[in-house]
Amino acid sequence: MTQTKKLSKREVNKAFWIYQLGCEESNSYERLQSLIFCASMIPAIKKLYADDKEEQKKALKRHLTFFNTEGSIGSSIQGITLAMEEEKANGADISGSAITSIKTGLMGPLAGIGDSVIWSALMPIIISIFIPMAKSGNPLGGLLPLIIYTAITMYISYFLIHRCYTVGRSSIIDLLQNGLIKEVIYGANVLGMMMMGALSASYVTVTTPLKIHVPGGSTIVLQTILDSMLKGLLPLAAVLLIYWYMQKKGPRYGVIIGTIIVISLLGSFCGIL
Amino acid sequence: MTQTKKLSKREVNKAFWIYQLGCEESNSYERLQSLIFCASMIPAIKKLYADDKEEQKKALKRHLTFFNTEGSIGSSIQGITLAMEEEKANGADISGSAITSIKTGLMGPLAGIGDSVIWSALMPIIISIFIPMAKSGNPLGGLLPLIIYTAITMYISYFLIHRCYTVGRSSIIDLLQNGLIKEVIYGANVLGMMMMGALSASYVTVTTPLKIHVPGGSTIVLQTILDSMLKGLLPLAAVLLIYWYMQKKGPRYGVIIGTIIVISLLGSFCGIL
Amino acid sequence: MTQTKKLSKREVNKAFWIYQLGCEESNSYERLQSLIFCASMIPAIKKLYADDKEEQKKALKRHLTFFNTEGSIGSSIQGITLAMEEEKANGADISGSAITSIKTGLMGPLAGIGDSVIWSALMPIIISIFIPMAKSGNPLGGLLPLIIYTAITMYISYFLIHRCYTVGRSSIIDLLQNGLIKEVIYGANVLGMMMMGALSASYVTVTTPLKIHVPGGSTIVLQTILDSMLKGLLPLAAVLLIYWYMQKKGPRYGVIIGTIIVISLLGSFCGIL
Amino acid sequence: MNNTALAVVMGLYFWFANLRFGYTFSGMLKQPVCVALVVGLITGQMAQAMTIGAGIQLMFLGVTSTPGGNVPNDPALAATIAIPIAVTLNMNAPAAVALAVPFGILGVFLDQLRRTINAIWIHMADKDAEKLNYKGIYAAAFIYPALVGFLIRFPVVFAANYFGRGAVQALITAIPQWLMHGFEVMGSLLPALGFALTISVIGKKKLLPYFFIGFVAVVYFKAEIMAVAIIGVCIAYLVRKNANKEEAS
Amino acid sequence: MNNTALAVVMGLYFWFANLRFGYTFSGMLKQPVCVALVVGLITGQMAQAMTIGAGIQLMFLGVTSTPGGNVPNDPALAATIAIPIAVTLNMNAPAAVALAVPFGILGVFLDQLRRTINAIWIHMADKDAEKLNYKGIYAAAFIYPALVGFLIRFPVVFAANYFGRGAVQALITAIPQWLMHGFEVMGSLLPALGFALTISVIGKKKLLPYFFIGFVAVVYFKAEIMAVAIIGVCIAYLVRKNANKEEAS
Amino acid sequence: MNNTALAVVMGLYFWFANLRFGYTFSGMLKQPVCVALVVGLITGQMAQAMTIGAGIQLMFLGVTSTPGGNVPNDPALAATIAIPIAVTLNMNAPAAVALAVPFGILGVFLDQLRRTINAIWIHMADKDAEKLNYKGIYAAAFIYPALVGFLIRFPVVFAANYFGRGAVQALITAIPQWLMHGFEVMGSLLPALGFALTISVIGKKKLLPYFFIGFVAVVYFKAEIMAVAIIGVCIAYLVRKNANKEEAS
């Protein structure tokens, strides 16, 4: 019986650092984070398939396929992947495509959660806490957010990659089959949705200055009518229209941003925005 | 094999208009909307049972039995009924009492939903939006609610009768057996209940002016004590007492309204309301 | 066949009064309310086991084992116990330990509910209602809470002991097996938890007066930063820390209260609390 | 336009609005803001009519629901009498509101009369069905209620407008304070009937907690109706699956 | 009534209230507003006594719960000493509150003494049970705790009232600001113990989210306790079926 | 420190921050409050730099999310140009904010350029994988993007700072009111894109009701983000079991 191959803390840490440092740097429209994900697997690949060049190549190629997720909590996918590669290297019946499937299956939900919680909520909240300081001219208003946000997110990432590697090793299949992961993702999505609603209401602040003078002297302030219909109607409409457009036509980013520019300038020019 | 009988858009539209225009006009204490429901079925009955006078009579009588629901969303019952009559005319094994059962089963829940959403919520909300306009003397404050409310409700009705006729034709039984209708009604009832609570709190505004002067100089304002027990205690009590009375004794409408008059005048006279 | 033994209203009432009057009086660290629970069973024991001294002794001892619950709603346990003793005296196959088990099983949940609802919520609410009166010098501000609170809680207790005795007699097992009791306890726990949260926020009012003067003139008010992180952070921390400590180390009451005293005095001395 | 004409138009308006021809259309037609529009057109004092209409409308906002056809209050009778009189007598809004209250209640009884009489037509329709007299059924549904309705509705409003002005002026000064206030109290209590009726019609006791949530949201959290409506829709959607669970138990 | 009499009555009151005869009755008797009532009756300065009682009561509102019999603070000792002294010395409410704090905490230890001693009676009852001595059990439950309780409770309050006035006057001027404030901080922290204890007694970690909901409702949405209570009842009713689900998992 | 040096440092800062070396670290580095810190250090006018940075930051608070790598707005370009200019020209905060807006949008296109170019390195990596050239993959991931990034980022910011001051002064007086306001409108609309993108990424239509609940909580109940976050966590925990139910249906 051949000796069991086993990753050490070292390789997991390397994977963590490579991905954390570089996951945005090489991010491209074509395959987003695939390059860095692959790079982060290199130390493990070298060790696990040390005696088999072909397997090394296969592994590299497997991790160069499309990958994208939110980097902070996405490190959990690295953990699971490392565990699966290890199993595979030890002869377990895990196909390359199984690994890819699990990566692909998890990356979407985790992106949604991370984007809404880590970036849309945590980051502005931390900045907000120190804005009064910054306003009063205190440099800590800039330094503390940098330190605190980085520290929190790195800690989460670090915890998740190690935790998922450990759990993943003992029972990947269990983890995925029992409802737990589903529950966590479901709950996090609920949270994410609520945050998006709250943040849309807080940060999308468009209103209309339009006033209509009715013959007879009275004036109709359009925004007042909109407010009595539904407060925040315009911001809500903006978010939902963009969302709806993306659902129909895909993320045509340029079109949307162009339209926003045109509407803003035209609206301002005509006095309706 | 005999030719399939099929209602055209025309008959459905006629049913829609007859019911929408007349469902309140002939509304009586005895059988409420049965007369108009029957009238609205006439065009379809003529077409479906064109060659069978006896079936026509039976159908008319069947639709003269007790019927009452909220007219706007109640048109969905018309749609389903038309679909069932069509099936029956084509020889499907649908008894007259089956049709009556479905009408009777749906009319109650839909009345509850429609009364609370269409009448208790939608109507005052639309009026409220334009009250500032009306207050400032603008005639649009009267015209716009008329147009908008009528348009919205008619659209809903029109949509529902056609939709339910179409769906009803393909699979009435399915529709009723799978949980969907139950879910919709349940959800709408939840909404209705919340609206009733909110509206009771907003529109039932009774308070007590009673003050008790305690020997020693201090004054007890009864309303303050009631408020510190439960804000809106009197309005809540009013709604729940009437509700409770109706549950016990049935909708003895005259008694209730008479009692309200007496309590109001007496209460005002004695200075306790 | 021997004559059926049956408790009369008299014995139930006696049990009620003994427990209501004395459940706190003899409350000890060792076995808390066991003494009074046993005492409250004496009239029933005398009657049910009138002809069997040994059974009397056994019953007394059985009810001298550890017992503790919230006295107001805890009377329901008395009711159930009386019913079970009656069954047992009539020869039903109920062991002494079965009786003890049910007592023990119910006393915890009921304590949680009663403590949070009867004591933590009902009592301060009733007092609060009359505090304005008291403040203005009116003696009713002291008298009315005494009467009202005592009346309400005694009524609840009285109702529960009789009700549970009656229901208990017909179908103790049913009651416990179908989910109803579980549901009631679950719901009441939910309420209790919410009340604890609300009350913690209302009554734990610790804040920090600490101000840090930054070179350059601006001042950081620590409480402002804490508030922008999480309003009520210190009170929440206080409650959760104590809770967590008790989970780990058990209810080391003296240690906790001592720590609070030390922290308060030290904190005040150093100007951080 | 002279007073007689105004009285005639109001009588006709009241007849037509309470005919309830057009389910939601007529429901809105009965509202004071709509009546005010017509009074404004006829008298030429649009601004004043609308302002008074808006004032009266506020009192009737809670009573637009008519479960089982029962109105807790009739805005149409109140408005077709109070608004023209208030406008032509130059009364202020609060006085007009007080004037409207008793007619609102009177209207309830007028409506009960209508729906009692309507029982006649359904019996006629029973016979027409036997004879397959389709025209007869249509007539029972549309023509007869309109004709008889004219007899019981037009005279009331016409007379009140034609003769009322003087009487009202006398009344307004004569009516004791407590009675005025008594009417106000009625106005604040009557919506309760409508809401209680609707809860009855919904008829699900197990859902009462939602009623209390809505109530508390408004009295304690100052929630606006629209906010409750949106949250209500969201909650309704999220808990809809309980339909089956509740059924089971 | 002279001071000796006042001191005696207060001593007796404290003894009786903390005897806890009558479960909820005595629980309320321990509250400052009730003590104030008695002080008012005896001194004849009802208005002043009630006002001061109300002030002290506020500080003890959060500590009425006594899970497992443990009081985080004893309003009765605080009130039976602070209220009479404050009234007779004409102190204002804030000073009376500060005076009350340390006695509230002292009361905790007095109560621990009581419950330690109470262990004696349960052992007596064990023996009585063996001999079927029913009277003995009753006595252990009612008579002995009352007698011994008198010895450990009456003297404290009597002495504090009898000798206290002078000492208090001296103390009030001598006590440093930070110590006074330290007592306030204690008062603001102690309720935490009661609530933490109650959460422990409820003992369902999975329900902690409801705790946070209640907390947030108050700190962020300024919810009143009553509003949380009503919403809480509604939610409790609506989610009760989860009892079985949670069990299963 | 003279202007040239300031322009160089800003150019380097912008290059490094938008290199995105360090995932969350660089994400924060791009924020105006962090840029302000550096400007303050260099110019010695820390207080003023921080104040202006805080003002600009407010406008970018809603756009920190970058789902799929798409930024709806680039705070880094806006800040590295607007803050130094505003500080050295002694502009007030609102003027600095208006100045920042167009650069924020320009930055989006610069970032699209970066991510288009980045496609080159992934193709290089494909070949390296074939040859098991591990060093090559690392270089593709870290070295090349940094080098090329310098070419497309440094010049823009350097030039804007070096030549910009004069132009900006002229511009600020010349720009019409409506255009200024148009930029403001853009700033108020752009966050919508980020949030819509994130909802897309979450991708569960059935959960939209939670979106509305969050929205209503803020617009109607004035909820703070933190309150929504806590309630959100609680609700998420309480409803997590629905995961399986929803799946099934």
Ligand SMILES: OC[C@H]1O[C@H](O)[C@@H](O)[C@@H](O)[C@@H]1O
């Ligand atoms: O309550 C159901 C229904 O009853 C009557 O038919 C009318 O009042 C309707 O407006 C109402 O919706």
Ligand SMILES: OC[C@H]1O[C@H](O)[C@@H](O)[C@@H](O)[C@@H]1O
């Ligand atoms: O906690 C349960 C219970 O414990 C003790 O017996 C007493 O303090 C009661 O008041 C309390 O309800």
Ligand SMILES: OC[C@H]1O[C@H](O)[C@@H](O)[C@@H](O)[C@@H]1O
């Ligand atoms: O949306 C998922 C993911 O997409 C890109 O890779 C980056 O913008 C990340 O910041 C983001 O989290």
